[in-house]
Structures are given as C-alpha cells and as structure tokens.
Amino acid sequence: IIITSDLQRTYKMGGEIIHALKNFNISIKREEYVAIMGTSGSGKSTLMNLIGCLDSPTKGNYWLNGKLVSELSNRQLASIRNEEIGFIFQTFNLLPRMDALHNVELPLIYRGLGRKQRLEKAKEALVQVGLQDRMNHRPNEMSGGQRQRVAVARALVTKPSIILADEPTGNLDSKTSDEIMSLLDTLNKEGHTIILVTHEADIAAHAKRSIHLVDGLIQSDSLN
C-alpha cells in the first residue's frame, strides 16, 4: 500500500543543504500498525508529510496503492488526501476562528455529505475523544490537550483507510492518552492502516512494528 524507493527530502538554506530525509526505503502493507521513533529533528514529520502527500520529495519515488504519487495531478492528490488519509498534525493546525465542531466537520464537507449527517458524525467523533462539553469552543478557548484531541477527532471523522498520527498524545495526561490509543487500536483491528510517530516507548508498544530514524535514515525496522 505504501512503498518508497530512495526517497529524499532536502532543504536549501542560504548556502547550506539540510538532508531531512535520505535514501528512505520502506514498504508498509494494508492494515499494518507501525510506530516511527527517533530523536528530535531526525526526520519523522518530514516522512509523514511525504507519505501524507502534503509535500513532494526532492528525489526518489513513492507509490501509494500502486500509483506513483509524483505522477498524480494536484486534483488527484487532493482527492487522495481527502478520501484515503487522516492526518493528526504534531502542531494540531486547527482553524482558529471555527469552533471544535466545525473544525471536525471540515473533512466531511469535502466528502460531499449533507449538513445533518456531517454534524452528527462530527459530534460522534468529539464524544469519542471526550470533548462532548467543548464542541462550541474555539481553539483558543481550549486547553492544549483539548486542542490535540480536536485534531485527532478531525483526522478520524472520515474513518480514513490510512491514519497518519504525528505525536497524537504529546499534550495528554496518561488517562486521556490511553483513551486515544485505545481508539487507534480499535481502528486498526477494524482494518485501518496506522502510522504513528511518537517519542514514548509505551505508546509505540501499541503498534506491531517499530521503525527507528536517525538523521533521516532508518536505523532499525523490526516487529514489536
């Protein structure tokens, strides 16, 4: 389902070249549950952005569901992002002027669902992350952990076949973390592919396979 070949992402900063991801080769099958770990700056979010079609590699190839992503049009890419992939961002990326309910409703608008059905599904997703009492709050009227949970709800509301979670529990206490991880575990059992970036070994332990990144390269890739 996800295959990369010599994937690279570099940034040019003045005279300097930063190799955020180097010769990255990976193959992830449908329904896998993979944890990606590594130190700060090792390339995890860069990798997630490439897999999530939010960024293009500098070199190398990426096949998603058998299609070479670099050959897709912008329209086809946007359609894949909306229909196949749910992305939980490390820094949440919520729209500040909308409340939680409308932030979570957004991916359903792209899917063409009617208003009544969208609001119903958005409410259900917010209840699942424990935010039934915060639906009408905007991001700056919520705590850090509540914002993170809105980001989780928004990524999951379309029940996407591939879930990319970039540090989904970084701002959560252990009880709330457990609730979010148990949501992800259930989705994996129901057949969704999950790729999870985390710094914490206990969170990574929920996955079935762990990949360790060091300086943009895979240091190890093994079953848990």
Added chain:
Amino acid sequence: IIITSDLQRTYKMGGEIIHALKNFNISIKREEYVAIMGTSGSGKSTLMNLIGCLDSPTKGNYWLNGKLVSELSNRQLASIRNEEIGFIFQTFNLLPRMDALHNVELPLIYRGLGRKQRLEKAKEALVQVGLQDRMNHRPNEMSGGQRQRVAVARALVTKPSIILADEPTGNLDSKTSDEIMSLLDTLNKEGHTIILVTHEADIAAHAKRSIHLVDGLIQSDSLN
C-alpha cells in the same frame, strides 16, 4: 514569593460558566522547585497564566514578591513579566517571521542590552538547548521539538528569577528531554524558582514538591 488567596478564573461561554480555576490557595517560596500535574483541562495552563501575570483572576488575590498584583499598573506588570519571569508556553508562541536567534533575542531587547551582547547571550542560550545549527531557521523551518527548544531558550536567556514551564518536554525525545531538565535542575540549584507543568511522572520527579490539580482545585500538595 508567590501567594494566592481564593484565586478564581471563570470563563463565560454563551449561557455557560466554566470554572477553570476555583478557590486556589497556594504559597511558593523563593528557590522552590514545584511540579504541577493534572488531567487535560484541569486548569494547569490557566494557573500558569495567572502566576505569570499574563491573565487576571475573576476573583481572589495574588501577591508576587509581597506586592498585590491586581493593584499594579499595566506598565508595572509588563516590567515584572520582562524582568522577573521567564515563561515557556505549552504551544511555544514563537514569532513566525523571525528566525530562532531573533526570537530568543527578544526578551533582551526589553532589558535594554546592546546588540552585540544580546546576540552573544541569545547564541549561548541556543547552544545550551542544542540548537547551534538552527539559529537562522524560522519556526516553520524547524521540527516540533526544535521549536519547543527555542521557546525554552527564549524563556531562559534573561536568567529570570522565576521560571514558569508549561510542558517544556512534551515534544522531545527522552535524550533531549533529559538535557532540558538538567538545564532546569541546574538553574534551580543556582537559586531560580521553578514551577513546571507536566503530565509525566519522571519529569515531575525532578521537582521537590508536587501539586495535583483536579477540575480547577488542588487535590494534593506534597513533597516529592
């Protein structure tokens, strides 16, 4: 040094009243090292914003260094914030159009230091958090953990007498977390007062006293 009496913070949302902090009574002496823990939404950031003079309580009193904060003018409050308090925000709050060096330099400008001295101190602070190779990067050219470390460097660059750290290691791997905590531990040994919000027990263990918040109230307050 920090005394609160019946401190309260409520928010009005439409017809609803949210009691983020209720009848909060605390006394923190100079050079203490206090950890504040509690579930998502329990009032930790609200408390930190009140202690850091970034917000005013709805009721109750707050004495900082013997002065009643509610009776200070805006000018006096701004002066306290710049001279006494270093704040590490849960969501970093960096200026997006400036690079790391200039973000960290900002508190020193308020202190009236000359350009050469400011840049020297800002560089030193960035080296201390391991970001010597990212000084000229803007926030969106850095990883999540790198942005968090810029927020740490900025809070510490003026060597403030009171350090308020709202989840300073939430986006950091364990090795980098240890480095940041060892910085804070050293500052406490050198006489700085530290109040640290965290969800992780291993991080809280660095402090000498732990306060647990539940729904805006103190559930427990004991020595570590």
